[in-house]
Amino acid sequence: MLATGRGVVRLKSDMFDVTFVNVLYVPGLQCNFISVARAVNSGYIVKFRENTATILNKHGGTILSANKVSDMFINEQNKNTLFFARKSEEEAMKWHSRYGHQDFASIRELINKQMVRGLQVSVPKDICCALCMTNKCTQKPYCNAGSRAKDVLGIVHTDVCGLMRNLSIGGAKYLLTFIDDKTRATYLYIS
Numbered sequence: 001m002l003a004t005g006r007g008v009v010r011l012k013s014d015m016f017d018v019t020f021v022n023v024l025y026v027p028g029l030q031c032n033f034i035s036v037a038r039a040v041n042s043g044y045i046v047k048f049r050e051n052t053a054t055i056l057n058k059h060g061g062t063i064l065s066a067n068k069v070s071d072m073f074i075n076e077q078n079k080n081t082l083f084f085a086r087k088s089e090e091e092a093m094k095w096h097s098r099y100g101h102q103d104f105a106s107i108r109e110l111i112n113k114q115m116v117r118g119l120q121v122s123v124p125k126d127i128c129c130a131l132c133m134t135n136k137c138t139q140k141p142y143c144n145a146g147s148r149a150k151d152v153l154g155i156v157h158t159d160v161c162g163l164m165r166n167l168s169i170g171g172a173k174y175l176l177t178f179i180d181d182k183t184r185a186t187y188l189y190i191s
């Protein structure tokens with residue numbers, strides 16, 4: 001993941017008021033990280049205990065504290081934000097899967113136009129499905145060949161499609177196409 005922006009973020013609550021500088025904005029990242037190395041380099045003291053981590057200023061005043069959850073130290077202030085962000089994404093992903101990996105714009109349309117009774121999910125802007133991204137890109141875009149035939153019937157493209165599993169009403173099993181490169185005139189034969 002690459003950062004697309006850098007800026008200053010101020011976190012303010014009853015407990016603390018702290019300003020972060022050189023904050024990197026990474027669109028795909030689902031939670032916020034604080035660099036311990038940067039905090040220490042900026043003159044702050046970071047203390048790790050069995051279940052808590054604390055960032056103190058030079059005078060020993062607490063700036064931020066975090067509780068240990070699994071192997072992560074999570075700042076309580078951000079835990080709620082993280083929880084809600086995740087919840088809406090999980091819900092949207094659930095409906096995306098239920099609709100057979102329907103694109104998110106259509107899911108949004110279903111919700112906005114109230115086409116499905118009771119469907120009230122917030123679909124995050126930057127949501128993406130790893131399965132769709134890997135499985136729906138079946139081939140790379142065609143590049144422009146750069147040359148076209150100068151004369152009619154100079155180049156004719158042809159393709160055969162078949163044997164079809166289901167026969168047409170007339171009993172045909174194959175499709176055969178001829179496309180003239182200059183005029184794009186197309187002839188289709190069914191056999």
Ligand SMILES: [Zn+2]
Nearest residue numbers: 101129131132
């Ligand atoms: Zn998907």
